[in-house]
Amino acid sequence: MSAPAHFIDFIDNNADKFIQRLADAVAIPSISGDASRRGDVVKMALFLDNQLKSYGVETKLVDLGEHTLEGQQLKLPPAILGKIGTDPKKKTVLIYGHFDVQPAELSDGWDTDPFTLTIDKATGRLIGRGSSDDKGPILGWVNILEAHKSLGLELPVNLKFCFEGMEESGSEGLDDLIESEVKKGKGGWFDGVDCVCISDNYWLNTRTPAITYGLRGLTYFKLNISGPGRDLHSGVFGRTVHEPMTDLVKLMSRLVDPDGKILIPGVDEMVDAPSEAERAIYDNLDYNIADIEESAGSATALSSDKATVLMGRMRYPSLSIHGIEGAFHGVGAKTVIPAHVGGKFSIRLVPPQTPENINPLVVSYLEAEFAKLNSKNKLDIECLHGGKPWVENFNHWNYEAAKKATEAVYKKTPDLTREGGSIPVTLTFAESLGVNVLLLPMGRGDDGAHSTNEKLDRSNFIEGTKLLGTYLYEVAAITSKA
Ligand SMILES: NCC(=O)N[C@@H](Cc1c[nH]cn1)C(=O)O
Numbered sequence: 300m301s302a303p304a305h306f307i308d309f310i311d312n313n314a315d316k317f318i319q320r321l322a323d324a325v326a327i328p329s330i331s332g333d334a335s336r337r338g339d340v341v342k343m344a345l346f347l348d349n350q351l352k353s354y355g356v357e358t359k360l361v362d363l364g365e366h367t368l369e370g371q372q373l374k375l376p377p378a379i380l381g382k383i384g385t386d387p388k389k390k391t392v393l394i395y396g397h398f399d400v401q402p403a404e405l406s407d408g409w410d411t412d413p414f415t416l417t418i419d420k421a422t423g424r425l426i427g428r429g430s431s432d433d434k435g436p437i438l439g440w441v442n443i444l445e446a447h448k449s450l451g452l453e454l455p456v457n458l459k460f461c462f463e464g465m466e467e468s469g470s471e472g473l474d475d476l477i478e479s480e481v482k483k484g485k486g487g488w489f490d491g492v493d494c495v496c497i498s499d500n501y502w503l504n505t506r507t508p509a510i511t512y513g514l515r516g517l518t519y520f521k522l523n524i525s526g527p528g529r530d531l532h533s534g535v536f537g538r539t540v541h542e543p544m545t546d547l548v549k550l551m552s553r554l555v556d557p558d559g560k561i562l563i564p565g566v567d568e569m570v571d572a573p574s575e576a577e578r579a580i581y582d583n584l585d586y587n588i589a590d591i592e593e594s595a596g597s598a599t600a601l602s603s604d605k606a607t608v609l610m611g612r613m614r615y616p617s618l619s620i621h622g623i624e625g626a627f628h629g630v631g632a633k634t635v636i637p638a639h640v641g642g643k644f645s646i647r648l649v650p651p652q653t654p655e656n657i658n659p660l661v662v663s664y665l666e667a668e669f670a671k672l673n674s675k676n677k678l679d680i681e682c683l684h685g686g687k688p689w690v691e692n693f694n695h696w697n698y699e700a701a702k703k704a705t706e707a708v709y710k711k712t713p714d715l716t717r718e719g720g721s722i723p724v725t726l727t728f729a730e731s732l733g734v735n736v737l738l739l740p741m742g743r744g745d746d747g748a749h750s751t752n753e754k755l756d757r758s759n760f761i762e763g764t765k766l767l768g769t770y771l772y773e774v775a776a777i778t779s780k781a
């Protein structure tokens with residue numbers, strides 16, 4: 300059962316309206332990691348809830364409690380649970396997405412205001428924070444609902460939705476919600492779910508659609524080093540007191556080599572080398588070094604061997620240094636010794652690594668390295684958040700449906716990929732619901748998620764909406780034969 304032609308036509312004929320809806324969503328700066336933007340994350344939840352309701356979805360906003368951010372006690376933004384259709388003869392597909400975004404400032408190097416969707420007519424790029432990660436994909440589902448309601452067309456499957464506003468900040472509160480719904484059994488929100496579909500990642504390149512069966516996990520650290528009672532004049536106190544920034548830079552330099560090797564004993568060693576057969580998977584993906592260098596915007600790939608680069612992203616851990624809170628970073632030449640600095644880094648994890656088995660290695664290594672500095676400053680190691688990696692069985696009708704839908708819409712066989720990023724809730728869905736989980740990306744490898752000038756190509760938004768809709772029809776078709 301392929302998607303009806305009038306559904307496909309509706310998507311084409313309403314493309315400009317869908318892009319306006321994306322512009323309205325991008326205009327809400329729903330940055331979950333910024334306490335001053337918490338009201339905007341809630342505003343975005345209400346915007347999305349309203350859209351879902353207007354196309355016939357029964358929803359509930361779930362209070363996830365409170366958390367501490369930037370020293371403030373804040374209410375977590377609500378999660379949105381939704382459902383439409385209860386036909387026992389149909390499969391039930393659970394859709395997950397997130398409506399929060401990463402921080403973005405014009406001064407980071409954006410060419411346009413990050414929270415005004417800018418349409419580049421020449422390239423078809425829809426530029427704005429969240430366009431690809433993840434407002435475009437979640438609005439793809441809304442577009443599908445609108446099409447079915449407007450056309451008086453029955454959905455081919457029952458749908459349940461779980462949308463959250465804290466994904467970019469560790470999905471706080473969501474695991475507890477899912478687990479408490481699952482515990483309710485028959486009456487629980489996720490009762491009857493047959494499979495899960497998540498659209499929150501990217502193709503490998505700019506040409507070939509992808510289906511994704513793995514994600515890396517994450518553990519995120521902040522190393523706080525403090526000493527002097529206040530910021531000091533470097534002319535008065537330089538070579539006079541232990542400097543927190545000097546200690547921190549030394550410690551951070553001992554985490555990872557420039558070639559990506561992780562220096563914390565036991566971390567890289569936990570992961571087996573690939574077999575010949577596994578290596579062949581990476582050799583055969585439609586990908587070349589030029590793709591990574593084009594999307595990175597620089598000819599700086601760690602190797603000229605494509606399988607090595609791909610495995611570095613998909614099946615090995617990586618350690619990245621993100622920034623230093625409290626360090627002088629303004630214009631000019633301020634001669635300050637910062638009194639407190641907080642160095643941030645994270646490790647992307649792959650099976651069998653988890654925050655539980657990796658964090659003790661990180662903490663004991665850093666404590667030992669700090670002791671070697673003989674500094675009188677104080678070190679405090681904070682783990683900000685974490686999540687486990689996930690790898691799925693792709694020999695399943697859920698993946699078959701996604702492959703057929705991709706072939707129908709894009710006339711291409713999709714790449715089967717593992718993703719370097721993390722979506723902590725994926726494993727929770729897989730384990731607590733016991734059903735197959737699939738990632739079906741909408742955007743391209745050069746979208747620049749989390750970066751400056753994030754974009755979603757117009758064609759990916761429109762064809763991607765058709766893809767997600769067609770996938771639902773293929774789920775219905777495949778499972779009705781089984
Ligand atoms: N599109 C998924 C995504 O970007 N996930 C984030 C999750 C995260 C964790 N901490 C901060 N963000 C990712 O960085 O992979």
Ligand SMILES: [Zn+2]
Nearest residue numbers: 397432433499
């Ligand atoms: Zn995302």
Ligand SMILES: [Zn+2]
Nearest residue numbers: 432467748749
């Ligand atoms: Zn993201």
